[in-house]
Amino acid sequence: MIKIELPKRLLLLSFLALNFFLVACGSEKSQDSSPAQSETVNSSQPTEVSHLEQRLLIAFDDSVSLYETDDFIAIDNFSVTAPQLSAGPNERLAFLANREENSVKVLDLGVWYEDHGDHLHFYTQPPELLPYEITGEKPTHIVNHKEQSAIFFDGTGEVQVFSAAALLATELPEAELLIPDSPHHGVALPLSNGGVIRTLANDEEGLPDTLGLFTEDGDKTILTPHLKGIHGEAVGSANGQEVMAFGSEEHVGLFSEEEESFTLLALPDTEARVGRLVGDSNSPYLLSNYSSQETPALSNNVLIINLAEEQLSKVDLGTPYLSGFIHDGSQQGYVLGLDGNIYVIDLVKEVVSQKINVLQPFEAPSGHGGTQPSLGLSNQGLLVTDPQAKSLLLVDLSSEELTTVATFSEEPTHLLVFN
Structure with a gap:
């Protein structure tokens, strides 16, 4: 284990919490779930309610549909080309990114709450696609922390950071922080003190090998x-403190x-x-993939990261x-x-605690393209999209x-559950 101590002056306040399958057996209570598409921005006044239902967002090649998970009936549908779904900085917002069109759109799911200290107030209004888009070359990874979102643009290496409040504007908000770099496939994380931790491009093509801390004034420190x-x-x-983990070759x-260390x-x-x-952010256990080109059998393992003990443990799924x-x-x-099996991993005991067959065996699409099943966890159970059966x-x-x-007229490409 290698530990790098950071200078005292770099202590950052309150760090990082972020945000990132097929033939079915059993009973059916399906319905065609494709409502008419919205054409105008909704200006309805919010309605106070006693509680909020979970909402589910499902993407297709040319649209996204919004559902409540109590009945799985679609609330609305929005025309968006090839959207890649990402959670927003709070449970009210979602990002719809199109890497090829250099565009990120923002969807207001129409549910939120206000914290009044000893109680909460819950509100709903019709969902709406906000009337602006964030642009930049090849938007890819979007990461959230403390109601801020950092959008990483691979084509330029630029990072744009937005607050949740700013994103609810009726016109394109100005980025609260913008950090340029050279093109690479990277990631950035907004900090609660106004700064950012982000990858930095190296001198060669490929994935980055350096992380840097940036203050809101632009000062940089290499981690x-x-x-x-x-x-x-x-x-x-x-031990009561947030810990951020990064994947790489040979190390986490x-x-x-x-x-004050890395x-x-x-x-x-x-x-x-x-x-x-x-x-x-409330769990000391992380789950990650584990892969190897040199030894393909290693790719049948997942990795459990115990943050409290700083220990790594493999679990072999056999597939x-x-x-x-x-x-x-x-x-x-x-x-x-x-x-075609769901493997439930007990992260404490470091074992497969349950194995459930949900699909016929299938092949994963190559690279980052292609349609594949997607998972989400709702109050009623585990959700799985089945592109083959739509x-x-x-x-x-x-x-x-x-x-x-639910059944659809086209293949679902991705899902996200919002609590």
Whole structure:
């Protein structure tokens, strides 16, 4: 384990919480769920309600549809070309990015709350696609923290940071922080003190190998001079403090504000890499992929990152799997294997606690393109999109019963659940 101490003057206040399958058996209660598309911006007044229902966003090649997870009936549909869904800086907003069109649109889901200290007030209004778009070359990774969003533009290496309040404007908001760099496939994380942690381009093509801290005044400090192939990030907690993790070749990097340090944890196998991580700011356990070109069998493993103990543990699933695995916010992860099974991972015991067959075996699309199943966790159970059957499945994790809860006229490409 390598630990890099940071100068006292670089202590950053209150760090990082962010935000990132097929033949069904069982019963059916499906319905065609494609409403007429919205053509105008909604200006309705909000309605106060006693509580908020979970909302579900499903993307298609030329639109996105919004649902409530209590009945899975579509609320509205918006015409958007090839949207890649990303959560917004709060549960009210979602980003619809199109990398090829250099565009990021913002969808107001129409649900939010106000905190009055000893109680909350809940509000709804019709959802709307906000009347502006954020532009930049090849927007790819969008990461949230403390009601701020950092959008990374691979084509230029530029980072634009926006607050939740600014994004609710009726015209294009000005970025609260803009940090240029050279083109590369990277990521940035907004900090609560107004700064940003971001990847920096190297001198060669490929993934970055350096992380830098930037203050809101633009001052830069290098965190990691050599962390090869940085890709993937997640936030968790250890001993009451938020910890940020970054994937790379040979290591997982951990930033701790409490200890004012950046720690490198060596992967169990030197030829392995981590490229996607998921977690929750209230959980000490992260889940990540684990892959190797030199030893393909290693790619059947997932990796559990215990932040409190700074330990890494492999769990062999016995099958390749999709990268769209998810974390329940506590101590369980959900992974869809290419064998068609859902693997429920106990992150504390470091074992597969449940295996549920939901699909026929399938092949993953190559590269970043192609349509594949997508996972989401709702109050009723695990949700799985089935592109082949053009449907949405609900998996009851207690009974392991599968139910088709919605059918579509085209293939679903992605889903996101908003609490």
